[in-house]
């Protein structure tokens with residue numbers, strides 16, 4: 001489907017070689033924090049440069065390896081950082097999520113699109129070997145089939161975030177075709193982890209709810225009890241991201257972004273799963289503007305292309321995730 005690129009060997013395996021530098025932009029975010037830790041463990045802390053618009057809050061990112069203050073909208077500064085470290089791989093994770101972007105539409109568009117262009121252009125100019133950029137289930141909209149949403153289907157997103165992610169996917173494919181840039185992408189569902197908090201998303205309730213349960217407090221959910229959304233535990237998200245990045249280029253047949261699934265549940269079901277460990281945990285429902293966003297997204301995802309092309313398989317379902325989340329959050333509280 002795609003022409004062979006002169007910049008990229010389709011048979012090469014794609015793990016970073018020891019000593020190669022990796023740059024993570026948005027390293028202080030929900031995914032960035034954990035991905036940076038994972039990459040540092042695998043490739044050596046000094047080989048993974050964390051960059052974020054804010055100084056790191058957590059001691060691990062701050063002390064375990066190089067850190068650069070970087071606003072991805074500042075193209076000169078981005079190029080300066082990239083020239084200094086000469087990264088072979090760039091993970092560009094900085095973005096405004098769905099709920100926040102609806103409140104700041106112009107800035108959401110600017111950060112999500114101009115930030116991506118800055119990274120794509122600098123990567124082409126400076127000969128970066130591989131780029132990772134996350135997309136989202138937000139690329140789908142109210143006209144999309146909601147159950148088992150296929151890879152290729154009607155999209156029509158109706159949020160600023162979704163529009164920016166869909167446009168971004170198309171641009172990634174274009175840079176691959178025109179410039180041979182080896183850029184890879186996943187459409188993440190809602191991500192849930194105990195190490196980091198999400199900010200400004202529609203799926204954030206599924207993280208907040210565990211924190212309340214462990215704190216012994218009731219939770220007021222901003223989505224209605226029967227709102228099903230695709231979700232994923234962070235260890236699976238890290239595994240998917242690194243498996244995709246390590247796959248030989250010839251196996252990556254989708255250069256926009258891969259559907260990625262693991263589990264699908266409603267607030268009522270996650271509550272029941274938590275109550276199996278914390279029987280007196282109470283949840284009430286007060287849907288707000290995020291309900292409309294959730295209603296426009298898929299309830300479950302068909303990720304068969306990811307399974308076929310590079311062997312994707314999740315490890316966690318809802319109950320396994322709940323057990324692990326509660327265990328770690330309790331340990332952190334102790």
Ligand code: AKB
Nearest residue numbers: 097098136201202203
């Ligand atoms: C959000 O809720 O905005 C994100 C996403 C699904 O991309 N977690």
